[in-house]
Amino acid sequence: MSESVTLTINGQKYSAEKGKTVLQVAADNGIKIPTLCHHEEIEPYGACRLCIVEITRGTRNRIVTSCLYPVEEGLVVQTDSPRVVRNRKMLLDLLLARCSENKVIKGLAAEYGIEKPSFREEYREKHDCIVCGLCVRACEQVVGVSAISLVNRGIHKEPKPPYLERAKACIGCGSCFYVCPTNAIQMEDKNGIRRIDRWKVEFKLKKCSKCGIEWAPVAQLEYIRKKWDLPAGFFDICPNCK
Ligand code: FES
Numbered sequence: 001m002s003e004s005v006t007l008t009i010n011g012q013k014y015s016a017e018k019g020k021t022v023l024q025v026a027a028d029n030g031i032k033i034p035t036l037c038h039h040e041e042i043e044p045y046g047a048c049r050l051c052i053v054e055i056t057r058g059t060r061n062r063i064v065t066s067c068l069y070p071v072e073e074g075l076v077v078q079t080d081s082p083r084v085v086r087n088r089k090m091l092l093d094l095l096l097a098r099c100s101e102n103k104v105i106k107g108l109a110a111e112y113g114i115e116k117p118s119f120r121e122e123y124r125e126k127h128d129c130i131v132c133g134l135c136v137r138a139c140e141q142v143v144g145v146s147a148i149s150l151v152n153r154g155i156h157k158e159p160k161p162p163y164l165e166r167a168k169a170c171i172g173c174g175s176c177f178y179v180c181p182t183n184a185i186q187m188e189d190k191n192g193i194r195r196i197d198r199w200k201v202e203f204k205l206k207k208c209s210k211c212g213i214e215w216a217p218v219a220q221l222e223y224i225r226k227k228w229d230l231p232a233g234f235f236d237i238c239p240n241c242k
Pocket of ligand 1: 034049051065068
């Protein structure tokens with residue numbers, strides 16, 4: 001049986017499984033902490049810092065990222081203390097300066113009363129990507145192909161295919177598109193082709209031999225078929241017709 005600890009979140013005592021993070025335990029108990037770079041199927045990385053909480057251990061108080069911080073016996077957590085809110089507002093102000101027209105960031109900032117960044121016009125940018133690396137981690141950890149990576153440093157850091165060319169290892173599964181928290185990755189299925197322009201890739205879509213629907217990229221299905229040693233023709237029929 002797994003060991004458990006008792007901690008306090010926002011003044012309420014909870015029992016939690018040792019090894020879980022503060023974010024997981026908060027979510028298990030219906031306590032909402034905002035996140036951008038977190039996905040439950042992917043190793044946490046702590047990139048966006050939006051999930052910060054204030055913890056108290058003994059007489060020490062500090063701010064930590066809840067997606068990375070493991071629960072401990074006797075830990076006291078505040079998810080929305082004035083210090084947390086102040087810091088989160090500063091983070092959102094910075095994110096809004098970078099992504100000044102992104103709907104997700106604008107919505108989150110508005111929840112904290114920020115309608116426009118406090119930075120002067122010349123310091124505002126119109127990116128959609130917050131460089132959280134969730135697309136890169138999904139491609140590596142979930143799909144297992146590592147078709148993209150974070151390149152450059154500092155303000156020039158961004159997810160890119162190798163050598164900034166076409167992402168040759170990409171199988172078109174779209175995991176990057178599905179996990180991106182700010183919709184910075186566009187994917188389109190049209191006329192039998194899937195396109196992900198950000199990685200400069202195009203894939204032929206497989207047509208179901210029964211209903212005729214184009215349901216997944218041929219490259220992705222071939223990748224799965226070989227990985228699991230499935231017989232040729234295994235994906236000729238779409239999941240619905242099966
Ligand atoms: S969700 Fe924890 S740092 Fe982004």
